[in-house]
Amino acid sequence: MSLGKNIAYLRKRIALTQDELAEKMSVSRQTVSKWETDEAFPEISKLTKLADLFHCKVDTLLREDLEARRNIYSEVSIKTVAGFRMARYVMITPNPEDDVIAYIARWTEQSGLTEYCHGNVTMIGWDFPFVSAEQQNRFGLRGYAAAAVLPEGFDAKLPGVEIAEQPAAKYAVITITDPAAAPFERIPAAYQQIMNYLEANGFKEDSRTDCISCFEHEYEKDGTTFMDVYILADGVAKSNVLTPLQYLT
Template sequence: MKIGDKIKEERLRKEWTQEQLAQLLNVSRSTVSSWEVARNYPDLETIVAISDLFGISLDRLLREDKQMAKDTTKKLKRGQLYKYALIALSIIVLLYFGYNAKLRLDEHTYRSNLEEYGWENIQSSSPAQSKDESNAYELAENDITYKSHLLTAEDSIGFPLPEQNISVITTKDDFVVDVSYENEIGVSISPENDQTVSKQFYVTVDRNGNLAESDSSWSEDERQAILNYLSTYQDTHQELIDKTLEKISEITGK
C-alpha cells in the first residue's frame, strides 16, 4: 500500500475530512488531496508529524511504498550534496577574503617601506592618470635612478604569490635593467652604448648578466653582437642587477 493510501485509510478511520487533517498538519486541503491520489509526497518532517498524529510507526507508514523510499533517498542525497557544496563555497570565500587581506597588508607594508627608504611617490596633475600615477615611485641615488610601479591588492589577484607585485626599472646613463613581477631580469641593449649593435634590443638575462633566452627572429650576427655586448658590459649589468634586487628586498622586507 502506498503512503497516500495509508494516509487516506487512517484519516477515514478517524473520521476526519481532508480539511481537518490539513489543519492538524498546517497544510492546505489540496495538499492532503495530492498525497492521497499520489500526485506527490509529504516531506520528511511532515511524514514524522503524520506518524505521530496517527500513532503508527514510520516503518509501517513507509515500508511498502518503494517509490516513496526512492524519492526520499534522492532528497537526502540532494541535501547532502547541497551541504557539501555549501561547505566548499564557504571555504573558497574564506580563502579569497583571506588572500585579499594578505595582499592589502603587503601593499601597505610596501608603501611604508618605499617611504622609509626615500622613494618619491610620483603624482600626476591629470585626473585621468592620477590613480595609476599614485602607484608610481622613483628613487635617485648618485648616478643611478630606480623606478617602480606598485600593483594594488585588486591588481595583484591572480599573481602566483603576493610578494611578486613589485617591479623595478634601474637606469645608469644609457644602461637599463628591469626586474619584473615574476623576478624575470631584462636588459636593454642600446646602440648608444656600443655602435657594434645595429638596433635596440631587450633581452632576458640571469642574475649574472648572461643571456638566458634567445629570440628566433635574431640573425646569427645579431645574436653574436648581443653576446659580445653582454660580455663587455657584464660588470655594469651585474652591479645594476644586484642593486635592483637589493631595492626589491628593502621594499618587500624579504
Template sequence: MSFGSNLLFLRKMHNNMTQEDLAEIMHVSRQTISKWESDNAYPEMEKVFELCSFFSCSMDELLRKDMNVSGDAYSAVHIENVEKFKMARYAVISHDPEGDAINHMKMWAKDSGLLDVPGYELKIIGWDFPFVNQQQINVFHMHGYAAACILPEDFKIDCKSVEIASQDECKYAVITIKNYKESPFDTIPNAYKIIQSYMQVNGYNHREDDNVLPCFEYEYEKDGQDYMNVYIAIEN
C-alpha cells in the first residue's frame, strides 16, 4: 500500500496517460510526477485534492487503500462493442452452480444439434444468478449461476430445458485474465474491481437495462492456456 503505487495505477487506468500528460494537468514537472509515483516525494494537500477530483476517487482511497489489484494475469481494460445476439440460457442454484450450468449447456448444445451447424464454434457465457435467498446461502451453502450458448441467427431451436433470449447491442468494458483457474476466487473478483476502477477514473456509468446483461464472463483456451474475459455493460 502506497500513495505512489496508487497514483501510478490511476494514471495508467486513465487511458494509459503519460507522466507528461498528468504533469501538465497538475501544473508540475514530469520529474515531480515521477517522484510522487516512486514515493520519493509527496504532494501538498492542495494537489492531493486536485488528484482526487481528477481521478474521481476519495482521499482515503488514494492515500490509504491498495488500489492496484492488477498484475501479470490481467490485460489492460478496453471498450468493446458487442453486437446484438440470441442465446439459449439456463440457470441453476446448487453447491457448484457454475459447473452445473455450463455442463448443462454443453450437453444441450450437443443434444440440440447446435454443434453440427457448419462453421459454428461453441461459445458459452455465464454470470451470477442473483435470485438466491439467505437460507440457501447460509444454511445450505448454495449459490446461483446462469450459463448461455450464443446461437446462430438462423438456428432452429428446441426449447426443452433452456430459455431463449435476445440481447441488444451494447458497449462493455472488458478485461482478460490469463490462467484464471490457478486462483479463481482471487483473480475473478479482482478483475471486476479493476474494471470498476477503470470506469470510475474514465467517467463511464453502468448500463442498467433489461435488454442487456449487466455483466458476464467468457472462458476459453488458447495455446494450451486458460483465459477468461470479464464484461461489464456501460452506457453509450
C-alpha cells in the first residue's frame, strides 16, 4: 500500500491535474508531486481535506490499496445517449430487481421483441424511490424499475407495460467489472465515483425532468459480466471551472 499511489489514483479518478489538486489543497504542484511519489507526507489537516475531497475516510487513504480498484472500475466519461423508446414496468417487493427484470424478460418473449432483436434485447433498470416509510420499515419492501429498449420499427402491441420516450441526453458513465461479486459494495461505489467526478469538475444541480436521472445496464462480453452505470449530466449545469471534459458520442 502507498499513500502516494492512493492520492494519485483518486486524483485521476475525478479528472484533476496536479495543478488543480494543488490549488484545492493550497499547496504547490511540486508538493502534490512529492505526495504522490511518497517523497513527502501530507500534514494531518491536508489528509483530512484530501479525504473530504475524495469522499473517503482518512483510514482508507492510509491503509487500503486503492489502485486495486483499477480492475473493477473504468474511468468516468461523459457520453451522449441517443433518444430511445422503451417498455417499462415498476415493482415494489422485497427483491424488486430480480422480480421486475424477470417480468420484463417474459414480456419481451411474449411480445416478440426477443425474436425481433435476434435475442439481443437491451435492458436497463433504476431504483424507484417512491416507497413509503411503512413499506420499507414494516414490510422490507423496495422499488425498482426495469425497461426494454424498443428498436425503431417494433410495434409493441402486448399490454402489461408502459411505453415511454427518452430524449437524447448526456450522461456520466462508469463501467463495473463483475458487479455481482459484491453488489452492495461495487454498485453504490460506482455511483459515488461518478458523483465525485461531477462535483470535482464543477457540475451543479439543475433539475431536468424529461430524462431518467440514472440507470444501469448489465451485459456480458467474452464471458465476463459488466454493468454500465449512468448518471444524467444534462441534469446538472457545468460552471466555468476546472477540467475540460472529453465528450464521447
